[in-house]
Amino acid sequence: MNEVAIAQPPQRNLVSRLWNDKETRSVIIQVIAFAAIFAFFFAMVRNAIINLEAIGKDLSLGFLWQPASYDISQSLIDYNSRDTHFRAMIVGILNTLLVAVCGIILSTIVGFLLGVFRLSKNFLINRLAYVYIEYVRNVPVLLHILLVHGLIVHSLPLPKNAVNVSDTAFLTNRGFFMPKPSMEPLFWGVIILFMLGIAFTFWFRKYAKQVQDATGKHYPVFWICLGAIVGVPLLAFLVLGMPLTWDIPELSGFNFKGGMVIRPEFIALWLALSLYTAAFIGEIVRAGITAVNWGQSEASYALGLSRSRTLSLVVIPQAMRIIVPPLTSQYLNITKNSSLAIAIGYMDIVATIGGISLNQTGREMECMTIVLLLYLTFSLLISAFMNWYNKRIKLVER
Amino acid sequence: MNETTQQYKPGEHPDLPPPRNLVGPVAWVRDHLLSSPTNIVLTFLCVWFLIKVIPPVLDWAFLDAVFTGEDRNACRAQGDGACWAFISERFKLFTYGFYPESEHWRVNLAFILLIAALVPILYDKTPFRKYGLYFSAAYPFIAGYLLLGGDFLFLSLTPVPTTQFGGFMLTLVVGITGIAFSLPIGILLALGRQSKLPIIKVFCVAFIEFIRGVPLITLLFVASTMLSYFLPPGSNFDLLLRVLIMVTLFASGYMAEVIRGGLQAIPKGQTEAADAMGLKYWQSMRLIVLPQALKISIPGIVNTFIGLYKDTTLVIIIGLLDPLGIGRASLSDTKWTGLSNEVYLFVAIFFFLSCFFMSRYSLYLEKKLETGHKR
Incomplete structure (x- = not known):
């Protein structure tokens, strides 16, 4: 009776045992994937090096400082064809x-x-x-x-x-x-007022909210801010005698x-x-x-x-x-x-x-x-x- | 008066028709066009706009248009409108590009087979749908052989180089290849991005973010100028094939993100239940998760298809001649110079019809697959 031993699990080879273990399998898959990707990039880089050598080119960014010698019709900064x-x-x-x-x-x-x-x-x-x-x-x-x-x-x-x-x-x-507008010195005053208007808006919005939270009083924030940003500078512009000439x-x-x-x-x-x-x-x-x-x-x-x-x-x-x-x-x-x-x-x-x-x-x-x-x-x-x-x-x- | 009202017991009086001023065209106009001062102003602006725009456009496109003529001057002599004679003369070029004239039947056959291949995919009550789907799966290869030619087993067709592909045919080749291959690649990338294996995940994320971060046109430039450096020395592969690969990869990056959205919307309980049933990863994905995720992502998937289909026009920038490219090339012909509006409108109508069809089909599909689980 004793000889009827517990049925031996079928002997499986090493590969299938490793494959059926979840941890090892994920490692195997990742190693294979990494090797494939690496091999792919390696082959590409190797090809690139061989190909570049064959036609005698090198890789360098030195060309960026050579003159470009072409014109650009619209540019925000000064540019002419002698630039780099x-x-x-x-x-x-x-x-x-x-x-x-x-x-x-x-x-x-x-x-x-x-x-x-x-x-x-x-x-x-x-x-x-x-x-x-x-x-x-x-x-x-x-x-x-x-x-x-x-x-x-x-x-x-x-x-x-x-x-x-x-x-x-x-x-x-x-x-x-x-x-094209060209500014006279007085116009800077208008610009400064405009900046102040923006700063005022930031402050006033906070202030109006505080007042409303505390007392329930509601300011027409939008109109006041619009006045500060647009109205005041516009008024100053007119008062200063429109210091702006148009070309x-x-x-x-x-x-x-x-x-x-x-x-x-x-x-x-x-x-x-x-x-x-x-x-x-x-x-x-x-x-x-x-x-x-x-x-x-x-x-x-x-x-x-x-x-x-x-x-x-x-x-x-x-x-x-x-x-x-x-x-x-x-x-x-x-x-x-x-x-x-x-x-x-x-x-x-x-x-x-x-x-x-x-x-x-x-x-x-x-x-x-x-x-x-x-x-x-x-x-x-x-x-x-x-x-x-x-x-x-x-x-x-x- | 009194007698009629007394004929009904309380609660049995039949419904009276609504008051005249709440139904009918007059009420509709009042409700939809003139309900408030702003609305009245808007309505009048719209009417003014329509009166200003529609008659001149109709005049230009139809009434004053010229449909036959030798060249631009002949057109101008007959009327001030559009010169459609240009389009009708170049129609073959717009359709087949420079595909040899004697072989046009192959393109036509491929197109008919395309419709035959699409029917079982799009319409699920097709008779013998199962066999039809096998045909659809084989279609890209059949069409590829038909268009390229060459010797295959006992068949022998004149080989046609891809440089002669063009026109609407090229749009369909690029669009359909991209659509057919970007979906499976996109699914794999999306699954990879959700994967628990860090290396696979990192690779998929990097790939998707790179693709989505650069414009397609730069990728096409890479394909046309730089890619040959990365290939084994001496090998040279076809420009159209390089474009196809780039377009497919580009679309699959976007597809992956759309599908990821669908995957994230599936509750975790679904995968857990699948695990509990003893399904393996691929089984649970194929049978449980993906069918649900893909269903949710249908609108996004079709949007990506439409985007890809529209993006096929970018190939003109690296010198392939799709309808837009053919049109631009034809414009430089002195016989027909200056007719850009006609050309662009013609191509626009083609794209509008195909994209509109796709978006309507996606609406139909959404409705059909709706199973009432929507929250």
């Missing part, structure tokens, strides 16, 4: 940032308007916004950019018969010519002289990007506002708050929590889509360092790496900022 590639790159970065910031501002304004229109009871405006959003969202952004650029270049007149806006601004197919563009020969010019490429890119992204923001805003429970508004009306105060104190703060995360990715999209500038010849990062500089120096590796790193940095910065903002407006839970 590095300076050309800075011009490109600034141009990208310019169009991104302008685009973010315009698309936010238009997007919020569209979102509100989509919620309007007014049938016509609701349908118009709907048609606009559906059309814009379903057509590639590159097409919008080319279309707007084509409209400006082909439909606006030549400088000699420009569209004249009351003799100060001129719309032509070479760009929009506008008066008005004038037609001379085939083009305008003087004033400042906004190039058609910038306008096309800016308008197309903003109007495209605005359609997405409109839908985000609509979704955010509809997501706030109707009971919230009802409760607020029951407490006797007016319609506008219900919106600004109850609905919008809650809607913002839903709106901000997807809004972030739209802002990132504007920044990334601004790289399409190259299709119409606006000189952004991709067109300067990743385009002409690359072609002139033949340094594909260095240029493309710089471009990729720059975009990564922008993306990380924007999302860090929006995460901070998101955290600030988040629901405080106890």
Whole structure:
């Protein structure tokens, strides 16, 4: 009887025993994955070294300090063709940032308007916004950019018969010519008052809140602050005798002289990007506002708050929590889509360092790496900022 | 008067029709267009806008438009409107690119087969759906062979280099390849990002964040200028293939994030229950978690598809000729110069129709898969 021993577990080989142990298995999988990834990168780097050697190229960033010898039509800082590639790159970065910031501002304004229109009871405006959003969202952004650029270049007149806006601004197919302000010393006073107005606003909002918490007295904060920021400086401006002269563009020969010019490429890119992204923001805003429970508004009306105060104190703060995360990715999209500038010849990062500089120096590796790193940095910065903002407006839970 | 009211017992009086001024078109107009001073102003602004915009656009696009003509001057001689003659003359170019004319039937056949392959995927009541799905899975390879040509077993088609691909056909090639491959890769990346294995997780996070942090156009530039350095010396692979790989990787980065959102929405109890039933990792993912997660993420997935489909236009920047590229190239023809509005509008309509179809289909799918578990 004793010999009928406990059934021996079947002898399994080492591999299957290791594989059936959860801990070891995860280690094995990771080691294999790491080895595969490492081998992949190793092979790529090795190939790159061999290939670069074969055509006698090295890797260095020295080319950044050679003269770029190409012109850039629109630049925020002084630049001419004798400057270095590095300076050309800075011009490109600034141009990208310019169009991104302008685009973010315009698309936010238009997007919020569209979102509100989509919620309007007014049938016509609701349908118009709907048609606009559906059309814009379903057509590639590159097409919008080319279309707007084509409209400006082909439909606006030549400088000699420009569209004249009351003799100060001129719309032509070479760009929009506008008066350029130049400041007299007294104008600094206006600027200082404006700064003081902003500082006052910050202080006054806190103060009004304290007073309201303590006594229930309610100040018209918005109008007082508007007066401080806009009204007082405007008054000072008029009292000081308008210390600002305008340099008005004038037609001379085939083009305008003087004033400042906004190039058609910038306008096309800016308008197309903003109007495209605005359609997405409109839908985000609509979704955010509809997501706030109707009971919230009802409760607020029951407490006797007016319609506008219900919106600004109850609905919008809650809607913002839903709106901000997807809004972030739209802002990132504007920044990334601004790289399409190259299709119409606006000189952004991709067109300067990743385009002409690359072609002139033949340094594909260095240029493309710089471009990729720059975009990564922008993306990380924007999302860090929006995460901070998101955290600030988040629901405080106890 | 008195007699009629007395005919009813209390509570049995039939419902009276609502007051005239609360129903009907007049009330609708008052309610929806003229309910407040702001609304009245908005309504009048809209009407003014529509009157200003619609007639000129109609005139330009249809009434004054020219549909046949030799060149731009012939168009101008006939009317001030759009010159659609340009589009009709170049229609073949817009559709097939530079694909050899004698082989156009292959593109047409591939397109018909595409519809046949899509039906079983999109419509779940197709007869013999199971076999249809096998066909759909095989479709990318069949279409690839049809378009590329060459010798395969007993078949022999004239090889066509990918440099001759173009037009709407190229859009479909890039778009459909991207859509077909980005979903599975995206699922794997999303699972990797949720994984408990640190190395896999780190790799997936780095990949996804990198892809999402840079614009597609820079990746396409990398594909066209830099990628050849990283390949074994002497090897050279096709520009279209490089573009396809980049587009697919790009879309799968976004897809992964969409699916991760779906995965995070699945309660932990589901995986725990699957573990308790003795399911292995892949079994529990395949049978329990993914079906639910993918269902939640349908709107996001379709949005990514639409985004990818629209992004195929970016290939013109590295010199491939999709419809937009063909249009721009045609614009430089002196015979037809200056007709950019016609070209862009034509291409826009094509993209609008396909993307609008996709978004409507996603709405239908959402409704169909709704099982009442929504909270």
